[in-house]
Amino acid sequence: MAGILIVDQIQNSSNTLLINSGALAANTVGTTQLGSITNINSGFGNAMTLQANGTTAITVDTNQRTIVAGATNGGSYDSTSSGIYFQKQTSSAEVNVPFIRSEGDSTTTHLALGPSSTSGQLRFYQNGSQRWYINGSGNLTAYGSGLGITFNNASALTNSILNDYETGTWTPRFDGSGTSGSASYSFQSGFYTKIGNMVYASYDIAASSTLSGATGQLCIRGLPFTVASNTYDPVGGGNVGYFNSFTGVTPYTITHYLDASGNYAYFVYGNGSASTVQYMAVNNVTTNSRVIGVIFYRAAF
């Protein structure tokens, strides 16, 4: 009869309430409904279990906060934190594996839901250490430094870890390779993108005064990251796409040269006659000097 739940067996043995599933399956509309159940209570001091095929499938621990899936195999779990655990399959020597916990612990690999103070972060723990999390804006974020994505390269001898990506701005300025000086500017604009240890830094800079107090070769300073420290190895370079209003030099083109472990790039050029590169000097800058260019280099990190 539709709408009527027929229970043909109720057995109270060893604190167990059994409802014969055969009676439920006889529901004529094909849907088993237990009605409105507001409370199922295992009784004081007892865990609550659901059995399948005669074996415990889900256990709610007496701590009232831990749910364990699977048959008991003698493993243990931390009862101090809310969570969902999966039982190990066979070995009683293994601990149960938490799948989701309310907080991290010191040993296991699991997901954790952060407290409200962390904007509902979803955290990924591995062997007790937080590795990644999804922040409050939904972005997958590495926790701590050095974590990244390892690609299974087909062409490299060893796999590389992509462990950094960042974009932002920087403030370029003219300066000397010797003593630092100062100048005024109509504008200073710089943008960077860092992918792994590679930095792409573009800039547009226009002086409104000469460079005073500076000595040595003309540089652009203010690079967003320090150049790699491999002395005498190629660490980077760059190109100037546009320049005007320098004095004392007549370069065909201007490029950049970088020292290792520096945070500056030289302005260099070929003059059409010398067999070696020429360095621009600090006194080449005028009140209208403008340069637009890009610098590529390997960062120290």
Added chain:
Amino acid sequence: MSTLAKVSIIDKIEVLEMGHIQVRQRNAVTEDGVELSASYHRWSLSPGDDLTGQDPKVVAIANATWTSEVISAYQAMVAAQQSQR
């Protein structure tokens, strides 16, 4: 009437092997305290650089890191490279 504000903090200070200090400033725009957007601004300081205008935390780290030995080592490395050109 909502209130827009720009909030800038130094959110990362990195000290490198040779004593360079990489600084990242996070600039956020908020509306009634809720962040609308954010961007980074970076610079790098070499041992011995002028610290005028730098964040007090950066100055403190620089003063602790840039011993005379660190500054001398950096200057010697730069000079060595320049002498090779």
